[in-house]
Amino acid sequence: MGISKTELFTKKQNELANIARVLGHPARIAILQHLVKINACICNDLVAELGLAQPTISQHLKELKQVGLIQGSIDGTSVCYCIDPKVWEKYKKLFGEFFVEIKAIDKSGCGPDCC
Amino acid sequence: MGISKTELFTKKQNELANIARVLGHPARIAILQHLVKINACICNDLVAELGLAQPTISQHLKELKQVGLIQGSIDGTSVCYCIDPKVWEKYKKLFGEFFVEIKAIDKSGCGPDCC
DNA sequence: CTGTTTAATCGTAATATTGCAATGAAACGA
DNA sequence: TCGTTTCATTGCAATATTACGATTAAACAG
Numbered sequence: 001m002g003i004s005k006t007e008l009f010t011k012k013q014n015e016l017a018n019i020a021r022v023l024g025h026p027a028r029i030a031i032l033q034h035l036v037k038i039n040a041c042i043c044n045d046l047v048a049e050l051g052l053a054q055p056t057i058s059q060h061l062k063e064l065k066q067v068g069l070i071q072g073s074i075d076g077t078s079v080c081y082c083i084d085p086k087v088w089e090k091y092k093k094l095f096g097e098f099f100v101e102i103k104a105i106d107k108s109g110c111g112p113d114c115c
Numbered sequence: 116m117g118i119s120k121t122e123l124f125t126k127k128q129n130e131l132a133n134i135a136r137v138l139g140h141p142a143r144i145a146i147l148q149h150l151v152k153i154n155a156c157i158c159n160d161l162v163a164e165l166g167l168a169q170p171t172i173s174q175h176l177k178e179l180k181q182v183g184l185i186q187g188s189i190d191g192t193s194v195c196y197c198i199d200p201k202v203w204e205k206y207k208k209l210f211g212e213f214f215v216e217i218k219a220i221d222k223s224g225c226g227p228d229c230c
Numbered sequence: 231c232t233g234t235t236t237a238a239t240c241g242t243a244a245t246a247t248t249g250c251a252a253t254g255a256a257a258c259g260a
Numbered sequence: 261t262c263g264t265t266t267c268a269t270t271g272c273a274a275t276a277t278t279a280c281g282a283t284t285a286a287a288c289a290g
Contacts, residue, residue, distance in 0.1 A: 002245050002278025008166045009141035013148070021139030025248085026124035026132040029213070033128070036215060044267070051123045056249050058268055077257050077266045085217040092214035098144070099207035100151060102200040117248030117275050140278085159237070168280050173238055175278095192236045192287045232290085239284070246277065254269070260262090 016098060019091050022067050027052060028060050035070065035083050042081060067091075131213060134206050137182050142167060142175050150185065150198050157196060182206075 006014050022028060030050055035042065046061075047054045061081060064070045068087040072079045121129050137143060145165055150157065161176075162169045176196065179185045183202040187194045 002243095002276085004140065004246090004278065005167065006141060009145055013141045013144045017139055017141040017144050020135045020144075024132055024136030024139040025119065026121060026128045027248095029128045029132050029135075030124055033213075036217065047267095052120065053250050054267070055251080055269080059248080062268085072267095074257090074267095077264090079267065083217055088214070088217050095210045095214065098148075099203070099210065102151065102198055102203050117246080117273095119248065119276090142278095162237095169237070170239080170281080171279050174280095177238085187237095189237095189287090192234090194237065233288105234290100235288080236286085237284100238286100240282085242280090244278085246275100248273100248275080250272090252270085252272105254267100256266085256268100258263105258265080260264105 016094055019067055019094065022063050022069070025060070027056070028064055031057075031060060031064065032069065032083065035081060044078065046081075131209055134182055134209065137178050137184070140175070142171070143179055146172075146175060146179065147184065147198065150196060159193065161196075 009017075023032075027050060031046060034046065034049060044054070044057065047057050050057060052060075061070065061072070065072060068084055069091070070081050071084050072081045074080075124132075138147075142165060146161060149161065149164060159169070159172065162172050165172060167175075176185065176187070180187060183199055184206070185196050186199050187196045189195075
């Protein structure tokens with residue numbers, strides 16, 4: 001990301017940006033959508049499913065785990081992953097709050113061609 | 116981002132990831148929140164507001180413009196920025212669709228300690 | 231025309247991300 | 261015990277991001 005001046009922003013802004021950053025890769029979107037669709041723990045058929053190498057998938061899973069969106073539990077030699085519904089709801093709410101309704105624009109103080 | 120294998124994913128997955136990526140920086144979150152709050156076109160008091168250098172703000176604005184979230188219109192020597200409500204609603208919907216309700220987890224096929 | 235203001239662009243240094251081959255580590259079956 | 265399976269970790273190359281100083285471009289005031 002290059003260095004990022006997190007100290008300039010509020011905790012909530014940094015948190016939202018961080019979640020968005022994690023969602024900012026199609027592989028991680030695809031992993032989450034697959035986990036939602038399967039609606040169960042899955043072990044790593046994700047590698048076959050997505051077409052990325054195993055270490056790459058593992059790395060993406062790690063990032064998803066770090067923000068709490070998914071949990072992994074060991075089941076023999078394999079690992080089951082599933083979405084943490086609580087965290088999922090939390091972030092759903094966070095994005096919902098961010099995308100507030102946009103009201104009509106007040107053009108006072110702007111030029112005639114403004115927006 | 117390093118190279119990213121966009122061809123492995125659907126158009127919608129790539130689109131959502133791209134928007135999320137753009138939202139994945141606190142400065143851009145702060146810019147959007149300010150524009151929403153002001154509810155009008157603003158010229159670049161953003162530089163004073165955020166505490167980042169002018170070229171840096173300009174770069175962030177460029178990214179927000181590229182995904183269509185904001186528009187800029189020239190007003191003399193300054194530029195007015197405001198949110199594009201249509202695009203805003205579009206992305207709001209996109210995230211809403213992504214964050215579907217999570218149902219109770221079906222543990223069949225998983226080990227006893229699974230998730 | 232000259233100087234000022236505002237914002238985009240260029241160039242660059244520092245840092246982060248992505249993807250994967252190679253390697254480890256842990257659990258299992260025979 | 262030994263080989264196998266599954267996944268995490270390490271190390272690295274290629275690329276992207278972030279931030280900003282310097283510069284440029286455009287509109288304006290005088």
